[in-house]
Structures are given as C-alpha cells and as structure tokens.
Amino acid sequence: MxxxxxxxxxxxxxxxxxxxxxxxxxxxxxxxxxxxxxxxxxxxxxxxxxxxxxxxxxxxxxxxxxxxxxxxxxxxxxxxxxxxxxxxxxxxxxxxxxxxxxxxxxxxxxxxxxxxxxxxxxxxxxxxxxxxxxxxxxxxxxxxxxxxxxxxxxxxxxxxxxxxxxxxxxxxxxxxxxxxxxxxxxxxxxxxxxxxxxxxxxxxxxxxxxxxxxxxxxxxxxxxxxxxxxxxxxxxxxxxxxxxxxxxxxxxxxxxxxxxxxxxxxxxxxxxxxxxDGEGATRLIEVQVKGAPSEQVAKAVGKAIIGSNLVKTAVYGKDPNWGRIVCAIGYSGQVFNPEQVQVKIGPVTVVDQGLPVPFNEAEASAALGEETVTIEVNLNQGDGKATAWGCDLTYDYIKINALYRT
Missing domain, CATH: 3.60.70.12 (L-amino peptidase D-ALA esterase/amidase)
Known part of the structure; x- marks a missing residue:
C-alpha cells in the first residue's frame, strides 16, 4: 500500500x-x-x-x-x-x-x-x-x-x-x-x-x-x-x-x-x-510538457510527440534522434516561439533555446532503454503543462495487426 x-x-x-x-x-x-x-x-x-x-x-x-x-x-x-x-x-x-x-x-x-x-x-x-x-x-x-x-x-x-x-x-x-x-x-x-x-x-x-x-x-x-x-x-x-x-x-x-x-x-x-501494454510494445513513453502558453497548448504538443511514429520507432531503437521530437512539436498546430524550446531525453538535455546542444549519446540512449522513457519539453512561454503517455512501435505491432483476423 x-x-x-x-x-x-x-x-x-x-x-x-x-x-x-x-x-x-x-x-x-x-x-x-x-x-x-x-x-x-x-x-x-x-x-x-x-x-x-x-x-x-x-x-x-x-x-x-x-x-x-x-x-x-x-x-x-x-x-x-x-x-x-x-x-x-x-x-x-x-x-x-x-x-x-x-x-x-x-x-x-x-x-x-x-x-x-x-x-x-x-x-x-x-x-x-x-x-x-x-x-x-x-x-x-x-x-x-x-x-x-x-x-x-x-x-x-x-x-x-x-x-x-x-x-x-x-x-x-x-x-x-x-x-x-x-x-x-x-x-x-x-x-x-x-x-x-x-x-x-x-x-x-x-x-x-x-x-x-x-x-x-x-x-x-x-x-x-x-x-x-x-x-x-x-x-x-x-x-x-x-x-x-x-x-x-x-x-x-x-x-x-x-x-x-x-x-x-x-x-x-x-x-x-x-x-x-500497446500491441508489441516494450516500453512506456511519458511526455511531460511545461512552460506552455496554456494547458491546451501543452496537451496538443504532448499528443503530437506521443503520436509520432518516428518518435516511437526511435524509442524502440534507443536512438536519441531529437530532431523527430522537435519536428512533432512543430507540426502540433500550436503557436509558440521555437527559439525558446528546451528538450530533454530522460535527464539529458538535447535541445536548448531551440538549438541542439552537445550531449552524451550513450547516456541518452540508455535513457531510451528504461522501462519508462521520459521526454520533457519546456516551451518557456507560460505556466501551461500536461502529460501524455504512449509506447514504442515495434515489429510485433505489425505482426499482431496483420494477422488480427487470421
């Protein structure tokens, strides 16, 4: 308890x-x-x-x-x-x-x-x-x-x-x-x-x-x-x-x-x-968005990231490809200043003030291999915050759904 x-x-x-x-x-x-x-x-x-x-x-x-x-x-x-x-x-x-x-x-x-x-x-x-x-x-x-x-x-x-x-x-x-x-x-x-x-x-x-x-x-x-x-x-x-x-x-x-x-x-x-427990999943992904102009903006950004197949496959492959995260933020349909965005994979900062920063690839890859993978996005433009959850996308997802009725 x-x-x-x-x-x-x-x-x-x-x-x-x-x-x-x-x-x-x-x-x-x-x-x-x-x-x-x-x-x-x-x-x-x-x-x-x-x-x-x-x-x-x-x-x-x-x-x-x-x-x-x-x-x-x-x-x-x-x-x-x-x-x-x-x-x-x-x-x-x-x-x-x-x-x-x-x-x-x-x-x-x-x-x-x-x-x-x-x-x-x-x-x-x-x-x-x-x-x-x-x-x-x-x-x-x-x-x-x-x-x-x-x-x-x-x-x-x-x-x-x-x-x-x-x-x-x-x-x-x-x-x-x-x-x-x-x-x-x-x-x-x-x-x-x-x-x-x-x-x-x-x-x-x-x-x-x-x-x-x-x-x-x-x-x-x-x-x-x-x-x-x-x-x-x-x-x-x-x-x-x-x-x-x-x-x-x-x-x-x-x-x-x-x-x-x-x-x-x-x-x-x-x-x-x-x-x-997503079909074929091996890890839970938790996306924490903060510093947004509103809660609705934070929710939309979080959903965009968690719904990105490219982000999900990068997590499966333990590839700290931060560009996929930034891309999802960008197409979320929300208004924000890209030059103020910070992105972290686990404890590792990979983007700050909208630009890539040097980081330890092995440490970031290890963070993507955790049972729960945490991605933190700070828009630095308000008090809005939200959390979204998803899972990685694996080969097994395709097998399960290709054979669903057979």
Whole structure:
C-alpha cells in the first residue's frame, strides 16, 4: 500500500474492492480458448456516468448503454463480451445488443434499463448469439464468479489484465475507488479501443460525477495513444453505489476535491497501463510538457510527440534522434516561439533555446532503454503543462495487426 497525499493505493485492488460490487467471467466460445464474457454487478442501483468514443461510427452497445443511463442516470450492472465489437452491424446488431441487455437483466432480476452492455473485438461481424446466450445462462454459477475472471474476459490483444484501486476518507468514512480496463491497439486520444470500468462506494450526485469524469478523462484516457486509430467502441463507465454512507459529494463538500483526485489517480494509472501494454510494445513513453502558453497548448504538443511514429520507432531503437521530437512539436498546430524550446531525453538535455546542444549519446540512449522513457519539453512561454503517455512501435505491432483476423 502506498500513499499519494491523503489517498492510499491498495495493492492488488480491483473494480470489486468498493463495497457492494461483484464481478465474474467465463468462456462461452466467442474466442477459441480464452474467457470472452464478463459482468460487473452492484448490489443496489448505482449512480452512473459515462464518456464515449468520438468516432462517428458508434457501436450498438454504446447506443444501448446511453439508452439505459438516460432513464434514471443509474445502472446496476454491465455485461461485456470480447472477440466481437458489434459495430457496423446495423439494426440486427442493435437488436443483439438489446437482447444482451434483456437476457442478463432477467438473470439478475433487475429492470432492463439498469443494465449497460459493452463489446470489443472485430468490427463488422455479428455476435454469435447462440453462444452468448449459453454463456449468460451460466453467469450465476459459483465457479464463474470473481473479479479475475471479469478482468480476463474483457481482453482482446492485451497481454495482461489492468486494474487499480485507491482509498480515501469522506466525512471520516473510508471510500474506495477501483477500476478495470482493457486496451492494447486502436488507442488514440479522444478514446480508442479502450474500455474502462470504474466503481466506487461513494455517494455522488450524478451531475457532478459526470462532470468529474469528463475532467479526469481529459487528463488521463484522452492523453494516451498507441497507434493513432480511434475505435468505434470506447467507453469509460463510472458507477457510484453510495454504500460508504456519507453526505452526498458535490463541489461544496469539503472532501470533493479529494474524491476527484482519487478518481483522477485511478483513471491515470489505468490509462498508463493501457499505453504500456500497446500491441508489441516494450516500453512506456511519458511526455511531460511545461512552460506552455496554456494547458491546451501543452496537451496538443504532448499528443503530437506521443503520436509520432518516428518518435516511437526511435524509442524502440534507443536512438536519441531529437530532431523527430522537435519536428512533432512543430507540426502540433500550436503557436509558440521555437527559439525558446528546451528538450530533454530522460535527464539529458538535447535541445536548448531551440538549438541542439552537445550531449552524451550513450547516456541518452540508455535513457531510451528504461522501462519508462521520459521526454520533457519546456516551451518557456507560460505556466501551461500536461502529460501524455504512449509506447514504442515495434515489429510485433505489425505482426499482431496483420494477422488480427487470421
């Protein structure tokens, strides 16, 4: 357990660590061998907030989830399948998504509008509903219960499960925030093939929960990229079931900022895990931009660098080719004075006042070989700052995606 201010990171914490949440998963045959159907359930209806992909093609499950939340701004559970995205499948695919919602709602004995659905996988192919229905029929069996089953069931090309949890105090009571996520490819700012499910036993008014989610998403999930592709299925869903029993959280509450920070920590750590697990990746890249005229400028510069394939391949090759970083800053579309820019690779300054400076190549190359590669950019033109995350681009990324359907 580690502390971030008054927030404690709980080792091995998960999306079911908050009071009243349960999860499970199983293999129903959508994939050859791995688990492919998962569920997350709250003992009581939870206040719900979600943000979705900006892709114009929004998958059927997103439409159904929006429909569910619109009724009461509450959910009691979510059903997730992998292998099939149920995107670009027309009315039949939408009917399938509503069938998923109805079937699991009947199994749980809850109203349909209290259920969300989510899918991830191949675009344009309908889900084999006979297999999925058989899986839902087994969902209540004890051997399929457990958060580890859920974390595995939502994965596609991911190499590992992703989870994080923190605890803090609200009105003197312990409040827990936990999360699970999947994502490895088609990851780009403004959401990607990325699903994140965050739970909390805090009591939060829905308007403010959605407001907080949007703010932290802009500083976490929207600041990662793997390959520049934005998916059809992305969603971040937050459920707050209020079982910690305290005064409702809203901006006037003295612990509101602490809660929002806890939500931001969980979101940021899940986002970093997604970036680190980019398809074929060997290293996490963290780009820190400061001294910008505004936060928006800093974000744009960070995204440009982290999204550059040339920067990503240079990191993979441990080549301190600072020109690629400067080039990405230049095409970020932001207004700044190039003659004031400083760039560091790890601790090594490679550009100062817009010009190259002598540096130790071996030291810079070693910095690019670290588990987390840090690139720092100081525009020296204001107080704006932002951090973006991504990964290196390797030969394996091409192999994984060239053979994705075969």
């Amino acid at each position: 580690s502390k971030i201010g008054m927030i404690q990171h709980i080792e091995q914490g998960s999306v079911t660590l908050p009071k009243g949440f349960h999860a499970g998963g199983l293999h129903c045959g959508l994939k050859r061998k791995r688990k492919d159907l998962g569920w997350l359930y709250s003992e009581q209806p939870a206040v719900a907030a979600a943000v979705y992909t900006t892709n114009a093609y929004q998958a059927a499950p997103l439409l159904v989830t929006k429909d569910s939340i619109a009724v009461e701004q509450k959910l009691q559970g979510v059903l997730v399948n992998s292998a099939y995205a149920n995107a670009c499948t027309g009315q039949p695919g939408l009917d399938d998504a509503y069938d998923m919602r109805r079937l699991i709602a009947e199994k749980w004995g809850v109203p349909e509008h209290l259920v969300a659905v989510s899918s991830t996988g191949v675009i344009g192919e309908r889900i084999p509903m006979d297999k999925l229905k058989a899986g839902i029929a087994q969902a209540v069996q004890p051997e399929h219960q457990g958060v580890e089953h859920f974390e595995e069931a939502i994965l596609t090309t991911d190499t590992c499960t992703k989870h994080y949890a923190v605890q803090l105090e609200v009105d003197g009571r312990v409040v827990t925030i936990g999360g699970a996520a999947k994502g490895s490819g088609m990851i780009h700012p403004n959401m990607a093939t990325m699903l994140a499910f965050i739970t909390t036993d805090a009591c939060v008014e829905q308007t403010y929960l959605l407001q907080a989610l949007r703010e932290v998403t802009d500083q976490s999930f929207n600041m990662i990229t793997v390959d520049g592709d934005t998916s059809t299925n992305d969603m971040v869903l937050v459920l707050a079931n209020g079982q910690a029993i305290h005064h409702p959280l809203s901006p006037p509450h003295p612990d509101w900022d602490l809660f929002k920070t806890g939500l931001a920590v969980v979101s940021r750590e899940l986002a970093k895990q997604i970036a680190r």
